[in-house]
Amino acid sequence: MSALTNDQIEELITKSLDAREFSYSPYSKFRVGAALRSVDGKIFQGCNVENASYGGAICAERTAFVKAVSEGHLRFVAIAVSCDFNHYITPCGICRQFMNEFGKNLEIFFVNDDRTYKRAILADLLPYAFGPEILPGK
Template sequence: MTEELVAAAREIQSQSHVPYSEYRVGAALETADGEVFVGCNLENANFSNSLHAEEVAIAEAVKNGHREFTRLAVSSSRRDGVTPCGMCRQTLTEFCDANLLVLCDEGDSVSEYTLGELLPNTISEEMLE
């Protein structure tokens, strides 16, 4: 199933809007019940308004009523093992626990991390109380 999730992240890259960086990213997020939601990056001339693939995928899943996730695959057109950025990691921690498996496409192989490894000591709801 890892191959299928990575393939979904690769496939959605073709929908990216990246006129400035030409760096296509796709993400495929698997829900606890096995449904997969995909997202791609959407750049804006004002870079701070750009949307990242992981954000688009999780927004689509949450919009459709999902709140429990098991795995996330991330792939770039360069197959360089891209990981979610800090902003995306924080967004993921809002809906995913530290055990979320993050699969990073390196072309011939896939690196695996947990969200907790990528973002230890995260800002959480408990910290805000």
């Protein structure tokens, strides 16, 4: 059961699908969009941005988080992730680790091209995660 209302889920889905349009993916042709909802209801969109030096690329999920954090937001409730292909995609390993910094209970919606979705909690996708609570001073 989601902590979000159906309208809030639909809004995240729409924003993630819209964010794909800004993807810079000339090498993979794999456009990804993300929409991240903060605890205060603000939504931050992100898309993947590739680079000729492949290691310099950034995923849509991390783009959304970086935008949110750079505007002072550190607490989030959900993220929706979509691509152009007609199947559900899940965040890559580095995105899962990156998102874990901001909470293991983040809801993740994997959005299909037809707006259907599957839902998971980050802790289920990244069991035994290394996180800030492990470091001294936390």
